[in-house]
Amino acid sequence: MRRRKTIVDVAKECGLSQATVARVLNGQKNIQVKGNTRERVLSAAQKIGYSRNALAASLRRQKTNTIAISIADITNPFFPELIKAIQDTMRQYGYSVIQLNNEWNPDIEQEHFQYMIQTCVDGAIISPSHPTTNLDPLGIIPFVLLTNSEDFPAYDTVGNDSKEGMNLALERLYELGHREIALFVGGSMSSGSSWRLEVFHNFYERKGLEAPTNMHVDCEFSINSLISFEKARNSMEKFLAGSNLPTAVFASNDILGLATLQVANDKGINVPDQLSVVGMDGIFSGEVSYPPLTTVNKNRAEIGRMAALTLIEKIKQPIGWETKKLTLPCNLIERGSTGRA
């Protein structure tokens, strides 16, 4: 098997020292070489088919120009757009991106942290699999967290203001005349359920109304979107078969919202005439559903971009860094699933 060409081969080919060759091939713009030599090197490199070995360079420079993203599950519709934004932004700044899925498994997540250290990534963007994720193993690797929770007060975070987003939806439903709003939450969202309930009750209190009782639908939420959807359907079916019906449903994510839509359609409940539905996240499926799903949109592209920019800043200025916490606003996208009560 033919050995890979190195800088030394180029040097031999053009009769210059490897130092000079290196300067031409990888030096910054402000290097000093005679125009003549530059061409000699370049054509020699071209001729023998030289390609820089990034491993060697990274080892020597103690810098890989690579960052890692750690998320739970790429098949979760929430993530791809986020990842794309990170990749795009990083690319512009000369960084490559390694993306790792932990399947919500803390052990795999920890393995990935080890991997990051071993491969010497320059930084990391992490969506913690659990509120208890131990980030200490990352050591001195600069990182930014993708989370809006207060579970990680000491770290840099970029996330959405979900509470405010939820209020946006409730306020709009109120404006449309809805008073009997059901709250549909996925159970296993760790800390998720409780604050949602809180926001819900605060909202009614603010309006001087009694929060409706028996309007709280809870379903198991799995690590698999499809299974979650199935469970959500079942819960919603049971709920809508009951006696006290809401005029609107606020679902704490789009999967739950879509399940609500499907059940309503099946039961012949017209959306939005008889029932309004609002989801949360803004995933693609919500745009192609029937009717298209009104949702509290999280701007994933923006989150990704901001996380990337923050990380780059942090990489460049590792000392004297003060913790940054970015909370981006959600926005309500009104589509066909909401209307007057």
Added chain:
Amino acid sequence: MRRRKTIVDVAKECGLSQATVARVLNGQKNIQVKGNTRERVLSAAQKIGYSRNALAASLRRQKTNTIAISIADITNPFFPELIKAIQDTMRQYGYSVIQLNNEWNPDIEQEHFQYMIQTCVDGAIISPSHPTTNLDPLGIIPFVLLTNSEDFPAYDTVGNDSKEGMNLALERLYELGHREIALFVGGSMSSGSSWRLEVFHNFYERKGLEAPTNMHVDCEFSINSLISFEKARNSMEKFLAGSNLPTAVFASNDILGLATLQVANDKGINVPDQLSVVGMDGIFSGEVSYPPLTTVNKNRAEIGRMAALTLIEKIKQPIGWETKKLTLPCNLIERGSTGRA
């Protein structure tokens, strides 16, 4: 800044040579060390917080245990599951995965090929952005293509039998009594449109029927799923406003199928009573639509797994390799959008 601990530091700490330390820390199972020394090394490593530098190891071993995936766009709902399967399989065999998006841009794609060479990946799985993608720059890197087209006859490929899949759908629609089937294709799918038309006509011929005229709906297909959806809606709206209506629509992908569903719902055309719709791909949105979309499913997890396994084989046996072409069958998933004519 505290320097990272190396194998030499461990050696100092435990009073053994770095060679021995290396043997314990990274040697295969069949190494020879006294049980005693092993423990000395391990506890010393533990104590000073040693972590292997993968860059140095890769450089020395000329092997990175990393492979790259090159695809067009991670936000395309077709890809995440495929990538996940590749990652899972590769993980089992000790490989890490770098995933690169080229946005359908051949220049970025070529840049990515360069990147693969520079970072010395052990192999690559590539979904070519175009039928004309130049793969020569990959040089000696072993790779497998994700494609079912005959555009790359000389390379290893893993893909679906889309023609057979399309026939599956048409046959089933025929069985359900449909004779007036519309073919809905996205225009810019390079080689896609033509063979679909061919399969369509062959099908009618086989049945001894005249292929219906004016039953061919064409729409621009963009690199962005959302824009495509919008254009698909417009095309389908125009078509369904016409005089000769089909009893069924075969859409060449799920996005087009979902657009058809939405237009039909809007027009008060009952699916499946008045119109049956079949899509292709089996993306998530098709499961949560109303009604759930019948589709020709491509088993992306299986494609990913087979591509990964094929690549691993090829990496292990670089010489004497003979081109492998895997064509996996599609399967029809019947959901609510199809019924008797």
Added chain:
DNA sequence: CTTCTGAATGATAACGTTATCAATTTATGC
């Protein structure tokens, strides 16, 4: 024609592993 300056080039030591071979220790058989 020197001397001096700055620009251009060259030699070489890292970076942290792994793999090879040599050196040492331990076990075995007579």
Added chain:
DNA sequence: GCATAAATTGATAACGTTATCATTCAGAAG
């Protein structure tokens, strides 16, 4: 006990870059 073999361990040269320092060379000034 001693020779021999086997099991451990140690020294060291790669891997292909980059960065530092030393050297050479061309040009300017005296």
